[in-house]
Amino acid sequence: METDRAMKSSQAPPSTAPPLLEVRELGKQYNGFTAVAGISFTVQTGECFGLLGPNGAGKTSAIRMIYGASPPTAGSLHVFGLDITPDWRRIRARIGVCQQDNTLDPDLSVLQNLLIFAGYFGIPREQAKRRAKELLHFFALDKKSDAKVGDLSGGLARRLTLARALINEPELVILDEPTTGLDPQSRHLLWDRLHALRARGTTFILTTHYMEEAAQLCDRLVIMDHGQILVEGTPQELINDHVGQSLIELTGTQQEDLQRFLQEKNVAFDVMGERLVIYSNGDTALEQAIHEKFCSRECTFRAATLEDVFLRLTGRELRE
Amino acid sequence: MIQLSNLSWRFLRVWRRNLIVYRKIWKVNFMVPLLEPTFYILAFGIGFRGLISEVSYDQHPLTYTQFIAPALVAISIMYNAFFETTYASFVRMYYQKTFDGMMTTPLSLEEIVLAEIVWSATKATAAATIMSMVLALLGYVTLPQGLLIVPLAFLGGLAFGSVGMVFTGIIPSIDMFNLPTFLFITPMFLFSGTFFPVAGLPAWAQTAALGFPLYHLVELSRYCCLGLIEGSILVSLGYLTVFLLIFFWISLVVMRRRLIK
Numbered sequence: 001m002e003t004d005r006a007m008k009s010s011q012a013p014p015s016t017a018p019p020l021l022e023v024r025e026l027g028k029q030y031n032g033f034t035a036v037a038g039i040s041f042t043v044q045t046g047e048c049f050g051l052l053g054p055n056g057a058g059k060t061s062a063i064r065m066i067y068g069a070s071p072p073t074a075g076s077l078h079v080f081g082l083d084i085t086p087d088w089r090r091i092r093a094r095i096g097v098c099q100q101d102n103t104l105d106p107d108l109s110v111l112q113n114l115l116i117f118a119g120y121f122g123i124p125r126e127q128a129k130r131r132a133k134e135l136l137h138f139f140a141l142d143k144k145s146d147a148k149v150g151d152l153s154g155g156l157a158r159r160l161t162l163a164r165a166l167i168n169e170p171e172l173v174i175l176d177e178p179t180t181g182l183d184p185q186s187r188h189l190l191w192d193r194l195h196a197l198r199a200r201g202t203t204f205i206l207t208t209h210y211m212e213e214a215a216q217l218c219d220r221l222v223i224m225d226h227g228q229i230l231v232e233g234t235p236q237e238l239i240n241d242h243v244g245q246s247l248i249e250l251t252g253t254q255q256e257d258l259q260r261f262l263q264e265k266n267v268a269f270d271v272m273g274e275r276l277v278i279y280s281n282g283d284t285a286l287e288q289a290i291h292e293k294f295c296s297r298e299c300t301f302r303a304a305t306l307e308d309v310f311l312r313l314t315g316r317e318l319r320e
Numbered sequence: 321m322i323q324l325s326n327l328s329w330r331f332l333r334v335w336r337r338n339l340i341v342y343r344k345i346w347k348v349n350f351m352v353p354l355l356e357p358t359f360y361i362l363a364f365g366i367g368f369r370g371l372i373s374e375v376s377y378d379q380h381p382l383t384y385t386q387f388i389a390p391a392l393v394a395i396s397i398m399y400n401a402f403f404e405t406t407y408a409s410f411v412r413m414y415y416q417k418t419f420d421g422m423m424t425t426p427l428s429l430e431e432i433v434l435a436e437i438v439w440s441a442t443k444a445t446a447a448a449t450i451m452s453m454v455l456a457l458l459g460y461v462t463l464p465q466g467l468l469i470v471p472l473a474f475l476g477g478l479a480f481g482s483v484g485m486v487f488t489g490i491i492p493s494i495d496m497f498n499l500p501t502f503l504f505i506t507p508m509f510l511f512s513g514t515f516f517p518v519a520g521l522p523a524w525a526q527t528a529a530l531g532f533p534l535y536h537l538v539e540l541s542r543y544c545c546l547g548l549i550e551g552s553i554l555v556s557l558g559y560l561t562v563f564l565l566i567f568f569w570i571s572l573v574v575m576r577r578r579l580i581k
Contacts, residue, residue: 168425
């Protein structure tokens with residue numbers, strides 16, 4: 001029920017233009033293992049679309065199919081209205097990809113990384129130089145122009161990777177975990193730049209493990225697990241539909257009484273080891289009651305976040 | 321499936337990337353082919369002079385140094401191409417993930433593989449050219465016929481580059497390149513009419529040597545350097561061409577299987 005509602009509300013973006021990306025029943029199997037099991041979604045021009053899910057959910061497999069590095073084994077995939085299988089070259093000329101691994105060329109300097117990459121796109125030399133200069137400036141890499149890539153810190157390398165992904169002025173940018181492993185400063189700088197690019201109308205597809213990042217950047221997102229899409233919607237819709245506005249977290253004793261109390265009152269909750277999460281959904285009377293009766297010790301009343309949705313839907317057990 | 325439609329002149333952009341990296345340390349890259357023949361000629365020329373008076377090749381008496389000089393060029397072509405598409409390409413593919421990055425651009429895997437092989441042939445040609453110039457100065461290569469080494473080195477480079485690429489496509493870890501080096505490159509290095517004429521081998525070994533691509537490269541190299549050949553120019557050229565086409569094809573198949581998942 002809830003899932004249906006989320007789907008419907010997000011299926012009608014304001015524009016009626018053909019979608020920039022259309023994925024239908026897309027599947028990927030290798031060596032008998034199903035990495036992606038029939039997913040469908042669309043992304044409109046100018047949107048930032050998030051693909052979320054635990055490790056091994058099939059995000060990177062899906063992303064690799066979108067940029068034509070991995071042939072789909074089922075379903076269809078259209079980017080800019082073009083079919084990925086015959087038209088992968090034309091599609092790649094118009095997209096930029098920031099991969100999860102560092103694929104910068106360590107044999108080349110920072111500037112050369114951009115210029116040589118521009119060459120792969122067939123961008124004329126003068127234009128490439130101009131564009132590289134702009135991008136180095138945009139990502140505050142001006143002073144590192146002649147540095148060796150191997151000497152760059154993680155944050156600088158990621159900025160350069162993103163700069164490189166933008167060398168062909170892509171209409172669609174694919175970011176696979178762009179901020180994983182970065183310090184907060186680097187992460188905020190990157191977010192800041194992504195916001196600036198969004199303001200210019202660039203379309204984004206993003207995978208991330210940081211729910212705060214997804215909530216901040218994505219207009220719409222899907223949560224995947226085991227190769228399938230569990231839910232789709234805007235961050236706020238997903239929060240409202242799956243965990244409500246607010247929740248209570250408590251640890252320690254008296255849980256049995258509390259659980260009985262919650263069951264009587266028909267209130268949703270999850271038990272996670274020592275912790276109990278109660279989806280109070282803005283019911284102040286209920287929160288008051290729980291506070292008085294059960295919160296002798298650790299009790300946290302807080303607003304629900306996308307992370308709560310994520311954990312509720314994909315479970316708490318470790319994946320790897 | 322291999323799609324030849326995925327091959328275009330765009331491969332030259334990847335080739336250019338390797339050239340730019342090569343030029344960064346061109347002095348080191350030039351030093352080896354410049355010094356290597358000099359060392360060999362000195363060692364063998366002086367060392368074996370007293371032991372081996374002359375070698376008969378194509379019914380011509382040659383000094384031992386004259387006999388091995390063209391083989392050194394052929395060996396250098398083999399080494400330069402084979403080690404480029406094995407160790408060097410493997411590092412780019414596996415450790416540096418350079419190919420993964422390239423595959424987000426309008427380049428196909430087929431173009432990347434072709435570029436690596438053509439690059440290895442280019443490197444082999446540069447080394448062979450420098451080497452023959454040194455050997456010509458020392459009097460072991462006759463000019464202008466010796467200039468034919470340039471196209472020959474490119475052909476030989478493509479052949480050995482292709483077979484190296486096949487190993488890169490199937491090898492699980494970089495240490496395992498020791499195996500093809502030990503089982504394939506080293507026997508060829510020794511038994512391809514390089515340091516002694518194959519005529520000195522038992523009949524079965526002579527026949528086996530005919531199957532070695534290096535044997536044909538050495539034959540052709542002697543022809544380029546000295547104008548002498550015991551076998552047939554056309555057979556050797558044909559052998560190298562067919563060898564190259566077969567292994568280029570296999571390299572595309574195994575690299576696709578390895579990288580396109």
